[in-house]
Amino acid sequence: MATPSPLRTVRDLLRLAVSRFTAARLSFGHGSANAYDEAAYLVLHTLNLPLDTLDPFLDARLLPEEVEAVLKVIDRRVNERVPAAYITHEAYMHGLRFYVDSRVIVPRSFIGELLQEGLEPWVGESGSIGPVLELCTGSGCLPILAAHVWPHAKIDAVDISPDALAVARRNVADYKMDDRIRLYEGDLYAPLPHGATYDVILTNPPYVNEASMQALPAEYQAEPRIALAGGDDGMDVVRRIIAGAKARLNPGGVLVVEIGNEHANVEAAFPELEIVWLPVSAGDEQVFLLTYDALPG
Structure with a gap:
């Protein structure tokens, strides 16, 4: 028995x-x-x-x-x-459910918090936001959140990983936003239409420095390395994003970059820039903003 x-x-x-x-x-x-x-x-x-x-x-x-x-x-x-x-196979951000699997990092971004307030006072009223660009989109969670916050925005989202974009396409389709969110495969600005410019550029790029990558717990090592690793100081991709941002921003626009625990490396890499640190629930050293006028080039 x-x-x-x-x-x-x-x-x-x-x-x-x-x-x-x-x-x-x-x-x-x-x-x-x-x-x-x-x-x-x-x-x-x-x-x-x-x-x-x-x-x-x-x-x-x-x-x-x-x-x-x-x-x-x-x-x-x-x-x-x-x-x-x-x-x-699911993750939640600010009440929205997203499909996920091992082709993308699990959605988590303090930019999502800032979007809940429409990035005020750095951008205009929600109804006035036009074209938006998001780089390193992964699962597509940030453009979907942005589309909810900015009802008239058309959003271009880019990722270098075809696997990640397959997940993003599923999420965009789930929210029936194919008419507002366009997905591009390629390296940062390269696949975008010639001459396309934006009111806002958002990005949660690979930013983890190599020493920290080696020390990550197994759960984080299970995520795609390409979505996390940012080179020796974590700034390899961030440098390229900043260098190309002004050519893709409309005057008066802003670039918003999430960098996790890399505040010291940001300050060391860009001492000449007028960086604005945006307060979020984890403090005021996780996300920074650069205005159009503060960007190089």
Whole structure:
């Protein structure tokens, strides 16, 4: 006679997941900040329960096949050390859901926070924003967020990775924004139409310096290196973006660049530029802005 499983409820599986995630010393930051939040997300997602409603289901008795499905997800998260988003194929930013897989980094950007306020006071009223460019688009999350904030904006988004653009196309199609967001494959400004200029350029480029790349936890190493690695000082791609930005901006426009923890390297690489650091929830050293007049060239 088979021994009944001691795992019978959502509470049992949640406790087990937290214990295993903590014992394995997993790293977080791809949508969840700690073992409990990630465990709750993965359990609820696997059981097809509302992601924002845990308490009513904590003591619900589960079918054996449901327990087995959750255990498989817990095992994969611990053994493969991949971001949870690669297991569930979804990530959320500011209430919007995006499809993701290992062809793109998991969507996360402090520029998304700034877009919620329309980048005020650095750009005009939301209805006045025309053409927008986003470089290194990855999953396409930022142009989709921008399209929600700036209702009349037409947005061009570029990525050098055909795999990333396949994911971006899926997300653009999911939001039925093919008429407002155009995707281009190529190296930064190179694939854009000749003479195209923009009111705003946004970018969350590869910026991690090489020493930091070597020290990244396994979950971050599982993401595409091309989307993270920025050379010895992290500024290889950023330099090229800044060098070409003025030719692609309309007078009065702005360039907004996310650089994570590379504040010191930005200051060292561009001491002559009048950089404006924009405050976000993680502080005021994560995202910077350059006006049209402050850009070189």
